[in-house]
Amino acid sequence: MHGGLFGRAAESSLVLNMLDSVGVQGDTLLFTGAVGVGKTALLELAACEAEERGFRVLRVIGAQFESELVFSGLHQLLYPIVSYVEGLAEPHRRVLRHALVMDEGEPSDRFAVSVAVLAALAAAADDRPLLVLVDDEIWIDQDSAEVLAFCARRISGHRIVVVSAARQAASGPLTTAVLRRHQLSPIADEAAETLLQHVHPDLAPRVRAKVVAAADGNPLLLRELPAALTPGQREGIVDLPRFLSSAMRMEPIFVDRILRLPGPTRWAMLLHAFVGEESVAELVASQRGQDFVNALRPAVEGNLMHAEAGWFEFLHPLVKAAVVQLASKDECRRAHAMLAQAAHSEERRTWHRAEAAERPDEEVAVALVRIGDRAARQGGTAAAAEAFLRAAELSPANAERSRLCAKAARWYWRCGQLDRAYALMRRAREVGDADTPSSFEVAVSVYYSCWRSGALDTAHRLLVRFVDEADGRPEQREYALDLLIGLGQCGGRADLWREFDSLLRRQEIELPRMLRMAYEALSNPARAAEEVRERLAEDYAEASSDAGLQLALECGRIAVAIDALSDYRDQLERLADRHSSDDAQVRVMTACSLLSFDYLGCGQWAEAETVGLRGLELAEANAFVMLACQFRAQLAVLAALRGGVDEALALSDEVLAWAEPRGLGIPCGLALWARTLVALAKGDDEQAYVEATRICAPGVVPTASLPALWSSFDLVEAAVRMGRVEEARAHAAAVKDAGIDTISPRTRLLVTGSAALTANEREALKLFEEALAVEGAHRWPFARARVHLAYGVRLRRGKHAANARLHLRTAEELFVRLGAEPWAAMAQAELRLAGETQAMSGHAKLSHTTLTPQEERIARLAASGLTNKQIAARLGLSARTVGAHLYKIFPKLGVATRAGLSNALSALSDGAPR
Numbered sequence: 001m002h003g004g005l006f007g008r009a010a011e012s013s014l015v016l017n018m019l020d021s022v023g024v025q026g027d028t029l030l031f032t033g034a035v036g037v038g039k040t041a042l043l044e045l046a047a048c049e050a051e052e053r054g055f056r057v058l059r060v061i062g063a064q065f066e067s068e069l070v071f072s073g074l075h076q077l078l079y080p081i082v083s084y085v086e087g088l089a090e091p092h093r094r095v096l097r098h099a100l101v102m103d104e105g106e107p108s109d110r111f112a113v114s115v116a117v118l119a120a121l122a123a124a125a126d127d128r129p130l131l132v133l134v135d136d137e138i139w140i141d142q143d144s145a146e147v148l149a150f151c152a153r154r155i156s157g158h159r160i161v162v163v164s165a166a167r168q169a170a171s172g173p174l175t176t177a178v179l180r181r182h183q184l185s186p187i188a189d190e191a192a193e194t195l196l197q198h199v200h201p202d203l204a205p206r207v208r209a210k211v212v213a214a215a216d217g218n219p220l221l222l223r224e225l226p227a228a229l230t231p232g233q234r235e236g237i238v239d240l241p242r243f244l245s246s247a248m249r250m251e252p253i254f255v256d257r258i259l260r261l262p263g264p265t266r267w268a269m270l271l272h273a274f275v276g277e278e279s280v281a282e283l284v285a286s287q288r289g290q291d292f293v294n295a296l297r298p299a300v301e302g303n304l305m306h307a308e309a310g311w312f313e314f315l316h317p318l319v320k321a322a323v324v325q326l327a328s329k330d331e332c333r334r335a336h337a338m339l340a341q342a343a344h345s346e347e348r349r350t351w352h353r354a355e356a357a358e359r360p361d362e363e364v365a366v367a368l369v370r371i372g373d374r375a376a377r378q379g380g381t382a383a384a385a386e387a388f389l390r391a392a393e394l395s396p397a398n399a400e401r402s403r404l405c406a407k408a409a410r411w412y413w414r415c416g417q418l419d420r421a422y423a424l425m426r427r428a429r430e431v432g433d434a435d436t437p438s439s440f441e442v443a444v445s446v447y448y449s450c451w452r453s454g455a456l457d458t459a460h461r462l463l464v465r466f467v468d469e470a471d472g473r474p475e476q477r478e479y480a481l482d483l484l485i486g487l488g489q490c491g492g493r494a495d496l497w498r499e500f501d502s503l504l505r506r507q508e509i510e511l512p513r514m515l516r517m518a519y520e521a522l523s524n525p526a527r528a529a530e531e532v533r534e535r536l537a538e539d540y541a542e543a544s545s546d547a548g549l550q551l552a553l554e555c556g557r558i559a560v561a562i563d564a565l566s567d568y569r570d571q572l573e574r575l576a577d578r579h580s581s582d583d584a585q586v587r588v589m590t591a592c593s594l595l596s597f598d599y600l601g602c603g604q605w606a607e608a609e610t611v612g613l614r615g616l617e618l619a620e621a622n623a624f625v626m627l628a629c630q631f632r633a634q635l636a637v638l639a640a641l642r643g644g645v646d647e648a649l650a651l652s653d654e655v656l657a658w659a660e661p662r663g664l665g666i667p668c669g670l671a672l673w674a675r676t677l678v679a680l681a682k683g684d685d686e687q688a689y690v691e692a693t694r695i696c697a698p699g700v701v702p703t704a705s706l707p708a709l710w711s712s713f714d715l716v717e718a719a720v721r722m723g724r725v726e727e728a729r730a731h732a733a734a735v736k737d738a739g740i741d742t743i744s745p746r747t748r749l750l751v752t753g754s755a756a757l758t759a760n761e762r763e764a765l766k767l768f769e770e771a772l773a774v775e776g777a778h779r780w781p782f783a784r785a786r787v788h789l790a791y792g793v794r795l796r797r798g799k800h801a802a803n804a805r806l807h808l809r810t811a812e813e814l815f816v817r818l819g820a821e822p823w824a825a826m827a828q829a830e831l832r833l834a835g836e837t838q839a840m841s842g843h844a845k846l847s848h849t850t851l852t853p854q855e856e857r858i859a860r861l862a863a864s865g866l867t868n869k870q871i872a873a874r875l876g877l878s879a880r881t882v883g884a885h886l887y888k889i890f891p892k893l894g895v896a897t898r899a900g901l902s903n904a905l906s907a908l909s910d911g912a913p914r
Contacts (some may be wrong), residue, residue: 005221006198007040007191011182013771018161022129025717026155028162030175033184036220039165042184046163050131055161056124056132060148062139063275068387071099071349073144074117078134081124088123090117101345109549110143111574115152117423120153125159134164142382149173150774153878186217195219200226204235210392227303228256254304256320261298267296269305270327270335272312273320274352292478333358368394369404376411385411389424391423397819402428403473406441410479413448414586416639418623421448439466440476447483451624454662456642460487464503481515485733487524489557490626492665492705497523514539518558523560524703526739533564549569549575553587556594561706563744565598566779571597577609589618589627596634600641601746603781603818606887608638610868610879629659633670640677641782643821648674669695669707676714681822685721686840692718699730701738709740709747713786716754729758745776753787761798768794785814789827796834802836821900849891856905858885859893 005012018027047057058077066072078085078100085096094100095116124130137145152162152174166175175181187195192212203211203226214223227233258266271292298314299305308314314320333356340352350367357364370386385408409424425445450459455684463480484503488496500519504511511519513535521532524814536555552571559565565572575591591642592615599608613636619628636651645844651873652671659667672695679688692715696708703709707726719728732754735741741751749771756767768791771777777784778853788811795804812827851859861871868882893904 005038005045006195007187008038008042010041011184011859012045014182014372015042015163016049018163019046019050019055019131022055022159022161026158026160026162028155028180029153029164030181031163031165032175035167036218037184037186038219040135041219043135043163046131046161047133050129050161054128054848055131057133058127060132060134060140060144062136066275067139068351068383069141070143070375070383071113071141071147073100073140074113074147075100077144077148078117078120081120084123085120085841088116088119092119094574096120101347104694110146111150111549114147117147118154119150120159121155129159130161132160132162134162134174137164137166137174140172140174141380143380143381145173182560187219188217192217192219192222194225196222200224200234202234209233211833212827224254241390244871254319255326257302257304258319258322258326261302261304262293262295264291266323266326266834267331267335269290269314269323269469270331271297271339272296272305273314273323274332274335274355276329291526307309316387338787348604354390356393357394361394362396365391365394365400365404367601372407372411381411381414387416398431401431405431407443409444409448418448418452439469440480441592442466444483447487451626454626454629454658454664456487456491456626457663460484460491460499462723463487464499467503467507467509478512478515481509481511485515485518485522486557486854488704489518490630490664490666491667492702492707494704496701497704497800514554514558518554521561522704525706525709525743526703529562529743532558536564537567550587553590553594557590560594561743563601563746565594566602569595569598576614585618585622586624589615589622589624592618593627593630593634596631600634600638601780601783604833604887604892605638605642605819606883609635610639610746610883618738622721625658626664629655629664630667630670633659633667633674636674638675639668640681641820641823643681645678645682648678664707666707669705669711673707673714676711676718678720678865680714681826685718688714688718689722689724698724699734700715700729701734701740702732703738703740709735709743710750711782712740713750713754713757716757717790720757725758732758745774746780749774749777749783749787753790756787757790761794764794765791781814782818782820785811785818785820785823788814789823791831792827792834794831796830801834805831807837808834808836816894819890819895821895824894855885855889855892858882859889859901859905862886862889862898863905 014029015667021027031756033039047059050057058080060076062073083118085093085100087093088096091112092115095112099113099116106342121130132148134140134148141147142864148162149172154809155162164174166172174549186192189212192215193208196208196211196215199222200208200211207226207229211222211225214227226848255767258269260315261269285328291311296305298306300312302314304319306315314323336352338358340349340356343349344354346367346816350364350371353361353364354368364418368387368391372384375381375383375387386409388404388411392401392408395401395404405428409428410419412424413421422445425441425448429441429445439462443459443466446455446462447459448454458604463484467477467480467484484485484500488500498810500523503509517532517535520528534557540551549571552568555829556565556568556572557740558765559568572591572595575587576595580591592611596608596615599605612631616628616631616635620633632651633655636648636655639645639648639651652674653875655667659671672691674686676695679685679691695711695715696702696705698715698719701708701712704717712731716728716732719731732751735751735754741748752767753770756764756771759767768787771787772784772791788807792804792806792808795801795807808827808831812824815821815824815827858871862868866877871882872879888902893901895901895904
């Protein structure tokens with residue numbers, strides 16, 4: 001026995017070591033295991049040991065009813081250290097006072113709340129080390145869980161220890177954020193017998209053996225199974241009941257004991273089950289407090305509840321579950337009605353009234369809508385969805401019930417819950433007053449389902465029909481127009497935008513400012529790129545900080561078309577850094593996609609891979625098949641740039657097989673661009689030309705297709721290599737005439753470079769110089785390296801070897817730095833043809849390489865096969881920091897993939913300077 005726990009010596013030592021080393025750095029630990037295996041007992045051990053060491057102990061314990069209350073878990077965490085909240089800098093203090101409903105004011109985004117909570121914990125830890133205990137995360141409100149996960153990933157350097165417990169199959173922000181976890185196995189038979197002898201010494205040996213076998217190493221079962229036995233059964237005189245089997249459910253252990261309790265005790269336990277610990281104080285204060293306390297005493301004496309300093313808690317969550325299950329529906333409603341009278345906060349009072357309602361109640365429904373709107377403003381997407389859904393259930397009018405079902409569906413969709421969103425739209429159709437569903441409900445339902453089915457054209461057609469019918473409320477029409485713009489962006493096809501333009505003209509629709517900018521930039525980015533860029537910047541600068549994340553996302557989907565994503569990168573990174581269990585998963589996935597495009601263009605390929613893989617994982621987990629297809633296409637382009645031929649071709653094959661029959665222009669265009677790059681790097685000019693012309697025909701510029709714009713230089717180069725100079729010249733002229741060069745420095749670089757490829761020698765040299773002199777083009781290193789390479793080749797063939805070498809060396813250096821291995825090899829081959837005797841090969845580059853000790857550790861761990869997340873856990877870093885280090889390491893070692901690290905590091909070990 002260690003610290004009162006039987007069979008848990010290793011786990012107890014793990015906890016003690018964490019507490020003893022907190023002066024060095026913060027730490028996190030998650031205990032997982034089956035119900036009753038001892039997770040909560042280990043948390044209590046940690047609390048006792050921590051208090052003896054002078055720690056301040058903070059607890060966050062999930063309660064089923066409070067799971068719908070925004071930041072209710074956060075209130076538990078911060079209430080004991082509220083004095084530190086008051087001592088924070090004004091921005092942090094204001095954010096937390098609003099989140100805890102201590103002040104009125106504009107809502108803050110969850111990132112701001114998370115940063116402020118971390119600041120409060122750090123301030124408290126400066127005085128005394130902190131132990132944060134988290135139990136039953138499944139019942140902690142989603143918003144608080146996200147904040148806890150954020151803090152848990154950033155406590156390094158603070159005297160903070162986080163120990164949490166979760167059921168074996170549980171999944172949540174915190175359970176996944178905590179990198180160090182320990183699975184609790186059943187205790188050994190020897191420890192089980194010792195525990196049983198300690199708590200039930202009167203059991204006959206034969207009975208003890210049967211209990212040990214039935215409990216199967218579960219400490220709670222070992223304690224509770226004998227309590228249900230009669231004296232004769234305990235002595236082995238009477239046969240044991242059949243429920244002593246390893247397959248039994250644990251709730252029946254408590255049922256008989258609960259049923260034997262007095263009626264007032266069971267009623268008091270039911271009231272307690274429906275409130276959180278903080279609300280018990282309200283209950284005691286307002287509902288004949290002493291009677292309530294006295295009523296619970298038999299439950300304490302029956303070892304079903306604990307009591308300490310006026311506080312009561314259930315022995316185990318299963319006791320609470322059994323109490324609720326044994327109560328009738330009428331008893332549950334009466335309990336909630338009583339709790340509504342006792343509740344001090346409007347939100348708790350409203351939710352209790354909602355649970356107490358037997359029939360539709362318009363007043364409660366309206367109050368729930370207010371709660372949902374407030375949760376939405378605070379960033380509580382899941383809480384908003386639940387409130388709108390319950391409001392729909394309580395609305396007496398069919399039309400209002402239908403409207404609220406559709407509103408709840410929209411928020412569940414933002415949570416990434418496609419099935420639930422689709423089901424709610426179906427319910428909205430079913431409960432509407434009309435005999436047939438409205439075209440809005442049908443269209444939005446199909447839109448939600450198209451993210452899984454890829455039926456983009458059907459969703460587009462139905463949404464257009466809805467707007468054409470001039471049906472529905474103004475907010476429904478605006479939402480439909482927003483969805484149509486999103487479908488146009490995913491489709492990347494001119495016919496979708498022509499239909500949208502025609503719709504605007506037919507209905508004489510004046511789009512709101514943000515939708516107007518999205519339409520202009522996405523349908524034809526050359527039309528007003530500079531104007532849109534300036535208007536976006538103005539709106540973003542004038543917006544409040546609280547609107548930053550959502551506005552950055554809205555700006556980002558526009559900025560991707562005009563190469564302005566970097567202007568919003570900080571906010572997009574904050575969104576993408578949210579945990580995969582974030583309730584606003586659609587926003588996280590969208591941010592990952594946008595960042596992947598930005599990193600790809602700006603040469604931060606390791607980070608592009610990180611966010612791309614994360615986005616793909618989220619999309620697959622949530623069955624967003626269409627978005628997953630786009631992530632694969634983005635990763636295919638990245639693999640092609642790095643020289644991962646097999647990966648690029650496999651990914652592009654998968655994308656084209658699914659997306660091409662469905663008319664998804666963007667993922668198809670990206671996949672074909674990847675194949676074009678692979679062929680160009682291999683010197684297969686014919687195949688490169690074939691793939692490039694599948695994106696768009698020579699001389700045709702589909703301005704709505706971003707891959708067509710980004711790959712225009714590749715099509716021209718492939719055509720020139722094939723001797724199709726007239727076709728190349730026609731395409732170079734077409735992109736120029738379409739104004740593509742006005743979009744951004746990157747497009748100006750590529751358009752001018754394309755013209756140089758097709759010009760005569762004298763004009764070509766002038767155009768190459770003009771292209772490389774484009775202001776701001778340095779932000780696009782791969783595009784710039786391609787132009788340097790093409791210029792160097794042209795100079796070499798024109799017998800200007802010395803000048804050729806200058807551009808070829810620059811190209812090679814850029815390619816090596818990026819990790820674009822096949823392109824670096826092409827530059828090196830051209831350098832040799834130009835008379836360079838020492839081309840900068842990957843190993844030659846090592847002679848100039850300096851890896852820091854940290855970089856070398858990360859490189860060797862990566863070479864051994866560890867993922868970024870595993871490396872981060874081992875070195876106490878974040879996965880994003882590891883990715884940033886690898887981004888620097890790859891070009892230093894002259895490699896593009898992890899597979900090349902081993903050989904490069906071997907060269908270092910053989911004596912190459914570091």
